[in-house]
Amino acid sequence: MNSEGRNQILRRGVSGVPPYDDNNIFAKILRGEIPNRTVYEDEWALAFHDINPQAPVHILVIPKGKYVSFADFSDTASDAEITGLIRAIGHVARMLGYEASGYRLLSNMGPDSHQEVPHLHVHLFAGRPLGPMLVT
């Protein structure tokens, strides 16, 4: 399959996600309408403490652009936006000093994953042994 055919399939998949909601809580955080405890910010991403931490360290890293899911982001974001988010996540992990002890990245997408906030985000958990990957 050529790349245009692949892109058409990807776009059809992306069209399955809801349109971006400008009133979602992370959009409000990005606009400064709701306070947050920022740990890192650059042109592409914002990282801040989760309001309801599930581990001693629970950080959310979000792109500044309007993306709902990973499929949406990987299909429609620019290379610079994608690189920016990935570098920001790595930067936060190094900055907080969890390279040696370890940490977990997790991203929920859609109803089966219980995604609550429809703005793409990556959770970073650290600070204790994190247990099995999935709790059934």
Ligand code: 5GP
């Ligand atoms: P999800 O279930 O969508 O993967 O995760 C959403 C996360 O956002 C949850 O862990 C929740 O605690 C966090 N959250 C929801 N509202 C706020 C808020 O207003 N501020 C912050 N810092 N985190 C929030």
